Amino acid sequence: MLAQKTLHTFLSGYHLTKKNSNDYQFSQFRNYSSGDDVRLIDWKVYGKTQKLYIKQSTVSQQINVSLIPDLSASMLYEEAHISKLAYCKYIFACLSNLAFQQNDTVQLLHHKPFKHIIDALTAISHLKATNYWEDYEKLYTKSISNKNKNLLIYCSDFYEYKQEMMNWLSAAVQKGNEVIAFHLTGKQEKQMSFPKNTVLIDLETRQTQRLDKTIIQQGQANFLIQQQNLKQQLSKLRIHYVEMMINEPVKNALIQYLKFRTKHKH
Amino acid sequence: MSFANPIWFWAVLALLIPLFIHLFNRGKRKAIPFGSLLWLPKKNIKISRQIQLNQRWLWLIRSLILIIVAFLIAQPFILKTVQQNNPHWLLIQPNVSENLVKQLTDTLNLKQWQAKWLSYHLPLINFKTKQTEDLQKANINDILQLIDEQANKPLSVTVAGHFNAFDLQGKTFDYGFPIDWVFLPNEEDVSTLAYLKTENSLNVLSLNEQKHLTQIKKNELLEPADTNLATIQLQSKSFAVVYDASYQKLQKSILAALKALEIYHTISFKTNTYKSEDLPVELKTDGLFWLSAIEPPTLPNSTKLYLLNNSLPKETIVQNSTSEIEWAQPANLGKLPYLLNDMIFEHKTVEAQLAQIDSRPIHPSFFNEKKNGFNLPLNYYANTQQFLSYYCWFMLMLLLITERYLANRFV
Numbered sequence: 001m002l003a004q005k006t007l008h009t010f011l012s013g014y015h016l017t018k019k020n021s022n023d024y025q026f027s028q029f030r031n032y033s034s035g036d037d038v039r040l041i042d043w044k045v046y047g048k049t050q051k052l053y054i055k056q057s058t059v060s061q062q063i064n065v066s067l068i069p070d071l072s073a074s075m076l077y078e079e080a081h082i083s084k085l086a087y088c089k090y091i092f093a094c095l096s097n098l099a100f101q102q103n104d105t106v107q108l109l110h111h112k113p114f115k116h117i118i119d120a121l122t123a124i125s126h127l128k129a130t131n132y133w134e135d136y137e138k139l140y141t142k143s144i145s146n147k148n149k150n151l152l153i154y155c156s157d158f159y160e161y162k163q164e165m166m167n168w169l170s171a172a173v174q175k176g177n178e179v180i181a182f183h184l185t186g187k188q189e190k191q192m193s194f195p196k197n198t199v200l201i202d203l204e205t206r207q208t209q210r211l212d213k214t215i216i217q218q219g220q221a222n223f224l225i226q227q228q229n230l231k232q233q234l235s236k237l238r239i240h241y242v243e244m245m246i247n248e249p250v251k252n253a254l255i256q257y258l259k260f261r262t263k264h265k266h
Numbered sequence: 267m268s269f270a271n272p273i274w275f276w277a278v279l280a281l282l283i284p285l286f287i288h289l290f291n292r293g294k295r296k297a298i299p300f301g302s303l304l305w306l307p308k309k310n311i312k313i314s315r316q317i318q319l320n321q322r323w324l325w326l327i328r329s330l331i332l333i334i335v336a337f338l339i340a341q342p343f344i345l346k347t348v349q350q351n352n353p354h355w356l357l358i359q360p361n362v363s364e365n366l367v368k369q370l371t372d373t374l375n376l377k378q379w380q381a382k383w384l385s386y387h388l389p390l391i392n393f394k395t396k397q398t399e400d401l402q403k404a405n406i407n408d409i410l411q412l413i414d415e416q417a418n419k420p421l422s423v424t425v426a427g428h429f430n431a432f433d434l435q436g437k438t439f440d441y442g443f444p445i446d447w448v449f450l451p452n453e454e455d456v457s458t459l460a461y462l463k464t465e466n467s468l469n470v471l472s473l474n475e476q477k478h479l480t481q482i483k484k485n486e487l488l489e490p491a492d493t494n495l496a497t498i499q500l501q502s503k504s505f506a507v508v509y510d511a512s513y514q515k516l517q518k519s520i521l522a523a524l525k526a527l528e529i530y531h532t533i534s535f536k537t538n539t540y541k542s543e544d545l546p547v548e549l550k551t552d553g554l555f556w557l558s559a560i561e562p563p564t565l566p567n568s569t570k571l572y573l574l575n576n577s578l579p580k581e582t583i584v585q586n587s588t589s590e591i592e593w594a595q596p597a598n599l600g601k602l603p604y605l606l607n608d609m610i611f612e613h614k615t616v617e618a619q620l621a622q623i624d625s626r627p628i629h630p631s632f633f634n635e636k637k638n639g640f641n642l643p644l645n646y647y648a649n650t651q652q653f654l655s656y657y658c659w660f661m662l663m664l665l666l667i668t669e670r671y672l673a674n675r676f677v
Binding site: 074159 | 304305
C-alpha cells in the first residue's frame with residue numbers, strides 16, 4: 001500500500017503522458033463509459049463524429065525486470081529504525097508496481113515472473129537477510145541463468161570480501177543483462193557519526209570494533225575511497241551506479257529507473 | 267586450614283571491586299550493530315564472543331590474584347592432627363638422680379607423656395649398632411637425630427638433665443619436633459642455667475625456677491636490665507657467706523645461685539666467704555649468709571642475716587640479734603637461686619615465697635590453651651605456613667604473568 005501510494009504520488013500528471021507517448025502503440029477505439037479517465041478521450045475523433053471514444057494502445061515493448069536484493073546480514077544495518085533491507089524492499093515494491101503498470105514482467109531472484117502484483121509484493125515482503133552473500137551465490141547465479149535479457153535491479157551495500165559481487169555482476173553483464181546497482185548507504189554509516197565510546201558489532205562476522213577518533217577519521221576516508229573504487233569498477237562493467245541513502249525518499253530510485261529504462265529502450 | 271591473621275581474609279571482599287567496575291563500565295559503552303567492519307581500519311578488531319570469553323578468563327584470573335593476595339596476608343597454615351601413638355616424649359639423662367626424676371615426674375603432669383631414660387630405656391630407637399657403654403656417653407644431638415629419623419616421630423621432646431652449657435652451645439637442634447630443655451640443676455650448675463636462659467634459640471627451663479618459665483617464653487629474659495638508680499644501688503650489694511665444714515656443699519650452692527642472679531639481673535655482687543673460725547671481727551656487708559652451728563655475732567642493723575640451715579633454732583637467733591633475719595630451709599638445692607632471688611630482691615616472707623614457688627604453674631608448653639586442647643608445636647605450623655606462603659607466592663607470580671599475557675593479547 002505504501003508503495004502504491006508513493007507511486008501514485010510520484011506518477012501523478014507528468015508520467016502518464018510520458019508513458020503513453022513512449023511505451024504504447026495504438027490498438028483500437030472503444031466507447032467512453034463513465035469512470036474512464038477523461039484524459040484518455042480522443043478529442044479529434046470527437047470533433048469528427050461527435051462521439052466520445054477512448055484510444056486504446058498496446059504495449060510496444062516489454063521489459064523483464066529482475067529484482068535482486070543483497071540478502072547478506074549486513075543489510076540489517078539500520079538508521080532511524082529503517083534497515084537497508086526494509087529500504088530495499090520498499091524500492092522493489094515501488095519498482096514492481098511501476099513495472100506492472102507498464103506491463104513489464106517482474107521477477108524476484110530466481111523466481112518465475114509474477115503474474116499479479118500481489119504475488120510480487122508478497123514475495124518481496126518475505127525477504128530475509130542472514131549470513132554471508134556467498135551463502136546465496138547459487139541463487140544469484142540461477143537468477144541470471146535464463147536466456148532472456150533482463151533489466152537487473154540490484155540493491156546492495158556492496159560489502160564484499162573476495163570480489164564475489166563484482167564477479168557475479170560481471171557474469172550478468174556478459175550475458176547481456178542491463179544492470180542498475182543501487183548502493184544503499186546510511187548517512188551515519190558514511191560519516192561515521194557515532195559517539196566515541198561506541199562499539200560497532202559486525203552483523204556478518206560478529207567482530208567488534210571500539211571507536212576512537214582515529215578510527216572514525218580513517219573510516220570516513222576509507223568509505224569514500226571504497227565508494228570511488230566501486231563506481232569505477234561498475235562503470236567499467238557499464239553498470240549504472242546509483243547511491244541511495246536509506247534516509248532519502250525513494251522517488252530518486254524511481255526517477256533513476258525511468259531514466260535508465262528510457263535509455264535502454266532507445 | 268587455619269589462618270594466622272584470619273581477619274585479613276575479609277580482603278577477599280575486594281573481589282567485588284572489579285565486578286562493580288565491570289558493571290559500571292558496561293552501562294557506559296554502547297554497542298551498535300554495523301553493516302560491516304570491512305572498510306574500517308583493522309585495529310583491535312575482536313570477535314564479540316571471544317571478547318566475552320577472554321574477559322571471563324581475565325576476570326577469573328584477576329579474582330584469583332586477589333584471593334591469593336588475601337591468602338598471603340591471612341597467612342594460612344595447616345594444623346597437624348594429634349595421633350595417640352605419637353605422644354610427647356620426656357628424655358631423661360642417665361646421670362640424673364632418682365629423686366630428681368621423681369620430683370620431675372611429679373611436678374609435670376605426665377599423663378600424656380612418655381618418660382624415657384635417654385640411654386637405657388629407649389625401646390623405640392634402634393640402638394643395635396651402638397653399645398650400651400657408648401649410649402651412656404651418647405651425645406644428645408646424636409640421639410635426637412636418631413629419633414628424628416624414625417617414621418613415628420614424637421610430637422615433641424623434652425630433654426631433662428644436667429646439661430653443660432658447652433654441650434648445647436653453638437648447636438642447632440633443628441628437627442621435625444620441638445624440643446624443650448628441662449634443666450635440672452645441681453649445686454654446681456646454677457651459672458650454666460643462667461647462661462642457658464640467655465640463649466635465644468634454646469627453649470630452656472629449670473624445674474626449680476617456675477617463675478622464669480613464663481618469662482623465657484615471653485623472651486623477657488633477653489631484655490637488658492634497667493639501668494636506673496635502683497639497679498645502681500643493687501650493684502653495691504655485698505654479701506658474706508660464713509660456713510662450717512659440714513655446710514660446704516650448701517655454701518657452694520649459694521655462691522652459684524648468687525652468680526646466676528648476677529647474670530639474670532645483669533648486676534654484680536661483692537661476695538666473700540669465710541669459715542666460721544676465721545670470721546673477722548668487723549664485718550661490713552649488706553647480707554650475711556650464716557651456715558654454721560655456731561651462733562652468729564651481733565650484727566649492725568644495716569646487715570641482713572640470712573639463715574639457711576636448721577641447725578640453729580630461729581627463736582634463739584631472733585632474740586639475740588638486732589639485725590633483720592631471713593630464715594629458710596630449702597627443700598632442695600635446685601630451688602636455691604629462686605629462693606635467694608625473692609629473699610634479696612622482693613623481701614617477701616619465706617613461707618609466702620615457698621608457698622608461691624610450689625603453687626606456680628609449670629611450663630606453659632605442657633598445657634595448651636589452643637582450641638584443640640594440645641600444644642601446637644610451633645615448628646609444625648610454621649613449616650606449613652612457610653610452604654603455603656611459598657606456594658601462594660608461586661601461584662601469584664604465575665597468575666600475574668598469565669594475566670599480563672591475556673591482557674596484552676586480548677584487550
